[in-house]
Structure formats: structure tokens, C-alpha cells
Amino acid sequence: MSNKTVKGITNIGQWVTWNPVQSTMEVGEGGTWLIENGQFSDYSPKSFSDPEFLDGQGQLLTPGLIDSHTHPAFAATRELEFEMRSQGKTYQEIAEAGGGIRNSVRKLREISESELANLVETRLSLMLRHGTTTAECKSGYGLSTEAEIKSLRAIRTASKKTHLQTFSTLLGAHEIPDEYRNERDTYIDLVINDMIPAVAEQNLAQYCDVFCEEGVYTAEETEKILLAARDHGMQLKFHADEFVSSGGAELAAKLGALSADHLMAISDAGISALAGSDTVATLLPGTTFFLGSNTWAPARKLLDAGVTVALATDFNPGSNMSLSMPFVMTLAVIYLHLTPLEALQAATLGAAKSMGIEKTTGSISPGYRADAVLWQSKNYKQLPYFYGSNQVYQIMVGGKPVL
Numbered sequence: 028m029s030n031k032t033v034k035g036i037t038n039i040g041q042w043v044t045w046n047p048v049q050s051t052m053e054v055g056e057g058g059t060w061l062i063e064n065g066q067f068s069d070y071s072p073k074s075f076s077d078p079e080f081l082d083g084q085g086q087l088l089t090p091g092l093i094d095s096h097t098h099p100a101f102a103a104t105r106e107l108e109f110e111m112r113s114q115g116k117t118y119q120e121i122a123e124a125g126g127g128i129r130n131s132v133r134k135l136r137e138i139s140e141s142e143l144a145n146l147v148e149t150r151l152s153l154m155l156r157h158g159t160t161t162a163e164c165k166s167g168y169g170l171s172t173e174a175e176i177k178s179l180r181a182i183r184t185a186s187k188k189t190h191l192q193t194f195s196t197l198l199g200a201h202e203i204p205d206e207y208r209n210e211r212d213t214y215i216d217l218v219i220n221d222m223i224p225a226v227a228e229q230n231l232a233q234y235c236d237v238f239c240e241e242g243v244y245t246a247e248e249t250e251k252i253l254l255a256a257r258d259h260g261m262q263l264k265f266h267a268d269e270f271v272s273s274g275g276a277e278l279a280a281k282l283g284a285l286s287a288d289h290l291m292a293i294s295d296a297g298i299s300a301l302a303g304s305d306t307v308a309t310l311l312p313g314t315t316f317f318l319g320s321n322t323w324a325p326a327r328k329l330l331d332a333g334v335t336v337a338l339a340t341d342f343n344p345g346s347n348m349s350l351s352m353p354f355v356m357t358l359a360v361i362y363l364h365l366t367p368l369e370a371l372q373a374a375t376l377g378a379a380k381s382m383g384i385e386k387t388t389g390s391i392s393p394g395y396r397a398d399a400v401l402w403q404s405k406n407y408k409q410l411p412y413f414y415g416s417n418q419v420y421q422i423m424v425g426g427k428p429v430l
Contacts, residue, residue, distance in 0.1 A: 032426040035061040035071075036399060037080040042088040043368070043407045045376040045390040052372050054407070060088070062397045065426040069393055081428055083401055086420050087409070089371060090391050091160025091398035092352040093378035096288050096309055096339035098165050098198075099150040099185075100143060100178040102134040105344045118318055118346060119242065119270070127345055128202040131168040140177045140184075147185035150342070150350060155191050156430060157351045158419050160398040161389075162191055163339075163382055165236060167198030170214075172222045175199045179231035190422075190429040192398070194382055196264060197223065197232040200244055200252050215248055219255040227259035234285070234382075236264040239275040246274040253282060262383055268293040269314075280304035286337065286381035290324045291315060298325070302332040307381035310373070311341040312358035313349050326363035337377035338370065353418065356411040367408045397426035 037059040046053040058072040059080065108121050108130070121127050135143070147164070154162055164186075166178035179195050186193035199222045200215070207214035226232050235256030239249040243266075253263045262285050267275025269289035276297030279287035287293075287301060288309040301308055310324040329336055338359055342350040349355070356370040365373065379389030388396050401421040404410060410418065422430040 030427055030429060032065060033062060033081045033428065034077065034079045035059050035075070035081070036083050036088060036401070036423070038074045038085060039083040039088045040085040041406050042391065043371060044090055044392055045372065047390060047392055052368050060391055060399075062426045065397055067391050067393055067395050067397050081421065081423065084420070086401040087404040087406060088391065089400055089402065089407065089410075090375045090389055090395075091400055091422070091424065092158045092374050093161040093382070093389055094154060094159045094339050094342070094350070094352055095163045095286065095337055095378040095381045096165075096311060096341050097154070097162050097350070098167060098341070098343035099147045100135070100164065100166055100182055101131050101168050101344045102138045102143060102146070103131070103344065104348070105130060108345060112319060128168065129205055131344055132170045132174075132202070132204055135168040135178065136171070136174050140181050143177065144181040144184040147181050148188050151185055151189045151191050151193065154342075154350045155189060155422060156419065157353060157417060158400045158402075158422065159350070159352050160192060160400070160422065160424050161194075161379070161382075161384070163194045163196055163234070165196040165198040166232075167201035167236075170199065170202060170204035172217065172225050175222055176225060176229065176231065179226060183231065190424045190427070192388070192396070192424065194234065195232045196234040196236050197226050197256070197261065198236045198238070199223070200237040200249070202238065202243060215252065218252055223256050223259050223261075227261065232261060234264050235261040236266060238266040239273060239278065240266060240269055241271045241273050246278050249275070250278055250282065253284075257282075264288065268297060272297065276301055279306050285383050288339070289314070290329075291320070291322045293325065298328055298332050298334065301329065301334045307335045307337050307377060309337040309339050309378070309381045310359070310363060311339055311347070312362055313347040313355050314341045315362070316358055317347040317349070323362045326359065326365055330369070335377055335380055336369075336373045337381040338373040339378060351417075353410055354414055357414040360411045367411050370411055371407055397423060399423045
């Protein structure tokens with residue numbers, strides 16, 4: 028199949044999608060999903076032999092997966108720290124000794140923008156091969172105006188060379204850089220008065236994120252930074268309550284953030300705050316797994332409270348080097364106690380909502396972007412059931428078969 032827009036996907040086996048009319052996940056069998064102008068337009072129970080249709084070969088069809096929390100703009104891997112954790116060092120201990128995010132910052136500042144763009148392009152292409160058709164991509168390993176802009180420009184350059192739909196996030200408040208360790212207020216002023224305006228002027232980021240966590244940024248500092256970002260037209264995201272309950276979820280709800288991410292240590296008050304808001308709880312079980320932790324985000328409590336849940340990889344060199352959304356779904360079923368259907372919803376429509384694109388992306392219903400994956404699976408329950416192997420059969424982005 029050439030890389031041209033097709034009229035639809037025909038001869039499907041099972042198909043699963045969010046139904047926006049019924050506000051629920053829908054499971055169907057067979058037929059054809061029709062495509063016009065890069066969007067799904069209708070469903071027909073018939074199958075077609077026209078070569079302008081993509082033949083689904085009786086495979087499972089789902090919306091393209093959406094990875095709504097990734098950090099692909101880094102210069103070097105950190106396998107030494109991975110080894111240190113295997114010997115008993117904690118993530119926090121490694122960070123306090125100069126490792127962690129600050130280690131990545133030093134490496135990123137040393138490479139050129141073109142080198143970084145090539146690395147990001149490779150990582151985005153690997154995401155696509157695992158079924159991700161839309162990704163949110165954060166900066167955060169530059170921690171200077173120049174290096175953060177370099178990161179965001181590299182993401183933009185790389186995205187133009189891949190088929191992924193990407194959205195960018197300024198994460199200049201990911202850590203306090205080495206040169207400001209004793210002048211944190213000065214660095215926060217730099218983020219607010221220099222970095223955010225510069226990024227906004229070049230239209231390099233749709234979102235702004237802050238690592239609101241004990242030992243990183245307080246809730247008060249986070250609010251100050253994010254209010255400045257909102258004044259410059261950016262939508263808000265949070266790293267919240269990853270290691271301790273620091274009020275991140277409550278603040279995310281208060282500010283109307285699109286999402287509060289991590290949440291392994293969220294309090295009951297935090298769950299209640301999210302339940303009373305439109306803020307999505309983005310859960311990152313791959314990070315818990317990779318760090319060797321036994322503290323999993325309380326997905327069932329969040330769902331039972333009425334909070335929308337999303338899943339994402341948190342792909343990054345320190346705390347999760349997996350870019351496979353199907354593996355995240357496996358972890359979500361085993362350790363977060365989601366059903367396979369809930370996991371698929373969280374990896375599509377839930378993730379889309381966490382990015383503010385749920386009206387256009389995350390479903391194979393009429394009017395949505397024609398982003399879809401055919402899987403070598405008989406039914407959706409097999410997606411998280413198989414792990415350690417790639418079940419992708421065919422990927423479509425914007426109505427075009429791309430792999």
C-alpha cells in the first residue's frame with residue numbers, strides 16, 4: 028500500500044472505539060470505516076474489494092494510540108543510574124548526588140540542535156512503530172532559555188520528518204539547574220520573565236508543565252510559573268504527587284489544568300479535587316515499574332470518583348526507557364486493575380482529553396482524524412495480554428497508511 032490517502036479501512040475483524048454520541052466505548056465486528064479528507068466519515072457493514080481501500084485482513088482495528096506524556100528531547104541515555112538503582116540507590120538519592128535530570132541537562136547543553144533533532148526523530152519513529160499516532164513531547168533537559176528553545180525547535184524539526192502528530196510542552200521548571208542551586212528564586216524569575224515569553228513569541232509550545240514535587244518545585248512556585256504561562260497563551264499540565272502528596276493535584280484542579288500526571292502519592296483530597304474538575308489524571312505505570320517501586324497510582328479510586336484517566340509512557344532516560352503504549356496498557360491491567368477496555372480508552376480518548384484534543388483525535392468515529400492501528404490480534408483483550416512483542420500490523424495517520 029502506497030503512502031496515499033485511502034477511501035477507508037475494509038475487511039476488518041473486531042473494531043473498538045469511543046462513541047462520542049453514546050459517551051462510551053463501542054465494540055463492533057467487520058465492515059468498513061469510510062474516510063474523507065483525512066477524517067473518518069461513516070461506517071458501512073459491507074466490505075469492499077476496491078484497491079483504494081486498505082484491506083484490514085480481518086485484523087483488530089482501534090484508534091491510533093496517544094502518548095500524552097513523553098520526554099524525547101534528551102542527548103544521552105542514563106544506564107549507569109539504572110545499574111545504581113539495581114544496587115539499592117533510589118531515584119532521589121541519585122538526583123541529590125548530581126545525577127538524574129541535572130545529568131541530562133549537562134549532556135543536552137553540549138550537543139547541537141541538529142544532533143538533538145535527529146535523536147528525537149528516531150524516537151518518534153519508534154513510537155509510531157508501536158502504535159502511537161499522536162504524542163505530547165516535553166522539553167525540560169535544557170533548563171536555560173537557549174537550551175529549552177533548542178529542545179523545542181528540535182522537537183518541531185523532528186516531527187516534520189515523521190508521520191506522528193505531535194504537540195509540544197515547555198518544561199523549563201523540570202529541576203533547578205546546577206548554576207542556580209543556591210539562587211532558585213532567580214531561576215524561577217528567569218523562567219517567568221525570559222523563558223516563557225521567548226517560547227511563546229516563537230510559538231514553540233502548546234502547553235507548559237512544572238515538576239510540582241517535594242525537593243523540586245513547591246505548589247506556590249508552581250502556581251506562579253503556570254499563571255505566567257497561561258498569560259502567554261499556554262495550556263497547563265502538571266507533574267504532580269509522584270513521590271509525596273504535595274498538593275499538586277489540588278492545584279491542578281484549581282488552575283483548570285488539562286492534566287495532573289503521575290499521582291502515585293495523590294491524597295484523598297487530591298482525588299476529590301480532580302473529581303470536581305475537568306482535569307485528567309494521567310497515570311504512568313511504566314515509571315513505577317522501571318523505578319522498581321511498589322506504589323502504584325490509585326486508578327480504581329480515581330475512576331470510581333468520576334475522574335477521567337489517561338495512560339502514557341513517560342518515556343525518558345531516567346525513569347522509563349520504554350516508548351511502548353501497549354506495554355503501558357499491560358501494566359495498567361495488572362497493577363492499576365483496569366480492564367482491557369478501560370486501558371484502551373485511557374490510551375486513546377482519555378489521553379486525547381488530557382491534551383485538549385478529544386473532539387478531533389482518539390476515536391474512529393465520524394469527524395475524527397483518520398488515525399488508526401490494525402493489530403495482529405483477534406480482539407481488544409489481546410492488546411494488553413500480549414507483551415514483549417509488537418502486535419502492530421498496519422498504521423494509518425490522517426487517512427494515509429504509513430507503515
